[in-house]
Amino acid sequence: MAAVVLVIFLHNSFFQIEEDKIKETITQELLKTEGKNYTIQDIQMRKQLDLKFRKIVVYSFPSADEREIIGTANLYKGLNNKYAVGEIYCQKKFVYLFVVKDFATKYLIIAGKNNQSNIDYIELTNKEGNSYKEDISKEEYFIYKKNVNLLRSYRMLDKEGKEIPLAPF
Incomplete structure (x- = not known):
């Protein structure tokens, strides 16, 4: 007791x-x-x-x-x-990338501000090689999460389809 x-x-x-x-x-x-x-x-x-x-x-x-x-x-x-x-975190940048663990699941977190509406979408590729897009173009502030174990790769793209550099997780 x-x-x-x-x-x-x-x-x-x-x-x-x-x-x-x-x-x-x-x-x-x-x-x-x-x-x-x-x-x-x-x-x-x-x-x-x-x-x-x-x-x-x-x-x-x-x-x-x-x-x-x-x-x-x-x-x-x-x-x-x-x-x-x-x-x-407060490192004077607009997009933060980190991994959090919730029991057995690890999540990739991409969070921040869509500064000057420059970010169009996040492109994700799963373990099987299938790619899909998450549109964040209309969000001024965003938090996106995805199970790390299901991901092969990810990238953030602007309106012209050019990759916006992100640090690896």
């Missing part, structure tokens, strides 16, 4: 961020990493994706020269429906 209480206590002490405190958490992380004192009002939640035990967030905030900076937050979700920070 004491072990169960200890496990619940440890779980609840790790997962402490409530849904309405995610912006505040991002603000605090930006202070640590960027050294800048942003307010909660500076942070704009642009897009969210809920997985079973994860939440992916695309957010933005203004830079010193008033341009929009895009970032992503990768949060773990606990059994108590509260969150813990996985990673908060």
Whole structure:
């Protein structure tokens, strides 16, 4: 019985961020990493994706020269429906690419902003060699996920069909 209480206590002490405190958490992380004192009002939640035990967030905030900076937050979700920070990215780029694991499944996450509506679609090729397109041309902010085990390759293309370079996952 004491072990169960200890496990619940440890779980609840790790997962402490409530849904309405995610912006505040991002603000605090930006202070640590960027050294800048942003307010909660500076942070704009642009897009969210809920997985079973994860939440992916695309957010933005203004830079010193008033341009929009895009970032992503990768949060773990606990059994108590509260969150813990996985990673908060803010590398002054428009598209982020990373892999998250949800139990046994790994997902490729492509998230960000379709800056100046330059991105037309993501082209995916599965293990069998079949290709298909995911249109993101009409989305200003996007989060796309795909099971990594089913993928052979992926690429992002602009309106002219030219490949937009992405880092490998």
